[in-house]
Amino acid sequence: MTTESTPLHSNGESEDAAYSLLYLDTIDEIQENWKWILTVGILNLFTGLACLICPWLATQVSELMLVGVIFFSGVLNATAVCFRNSESLSTVYRNHIFLLGIGQIVLAVIMFNHPNTTLTILTLMVAIIFMGIGSLQMAATREQHNLAARGLLFLSGGLTILLSVGILIFMPISRWITIGVLIGTNLINLGSTRIILAFYGRSLSKDDRATNEQWRYYMEANLS
Structure with a gap:
């Protein structure tokens, strides 16, 4: 007798049952929190559009955020060794963490004082x-x-290589827009995905929820 194949059918295997339970939990989370997902998706979408409209501003903001992350990470590394138990860390390891923190602070200060060079290096890395x-x-x-x-x-692959060549050809102009355009594009993709998920969660009815609960009981029985 052939067993009917469904996306949630475990075929008696615990791994498939666990995967199906994870799938059902994800669907429930989307259905319960679709309003929050929609709100965040709309914010992502409009933020991405703003980045594409003003890519130079988005690039500079991203640079400042990166400098801030490096600086505060360095401060935490440099000061963390002073509050850790001396017995839990060796002297060499403590010195390495401290020097790493100092190096991060110096790097952040240099990046902040030379924004054009920093943008050029980041764009070349991209x-x-x-x-x-x-x-x-x-x-x-x-x-x-x-x-x-x-x-x-x-x-x-060919288009990606052409894009990288275009970035290099249009330097230094591209250093002011490349990072902003990339961030804007990613935010639009992320926002669109979340909006689609939110409308999917909103479209689920109580009957769908009841069906999912029945599948959950079935899968939990297979795992027990």
């Missing part, structure tokens, strides 16, 4: 990362002949 990702994608399509969507992956 271009190098993009070039590496694109090269890996194109190399994977050449070695994995049975790879699904091989042509699309090759095209994506």
Whole structure:
């Protein structure tokens, strides 16, 4: 007798049952908190649009946030050794943490005092990362002949490399907009995804909830 296949069917295996329970818990969280998810998604979307409209401002804000994170991380590392129990850390390890903190503070001060150089270095890092990702994608399509969507992956890798080359060609102008555009694009994608999830959670009815509860009891019985 063939058992009907469903997304939530465990087939008597504990791993599948645990995965199904996790799936049901996720659906319940989305249904219960869809208003918060929608609110955060809308904020992400509008923030991303603002970043795309003013990418130079978003780039500068991102740079200041990065400098702030490095600075306060350095302060915490430099001061943490003073409040830790001396017996729990060796002298060498304490000195390493302290010097790391001092180095982070110095680096943050240098980055703050040389914003143009900092943006140039960060933009070059982005271009190098993009070039590496694109090269890996194109190399994977050449070695994995049975790879699904091989042509699309090759095209994506080529476009990523072209993007990195464009960033390098349009330096120093690109240093003022690259990071802001990337942040804006990611925020729009994140916001759109959350909005879609929120409307999905809102569309779930009480009957769907009751069905999910029945599946949960069934899966918990399989795990016991």
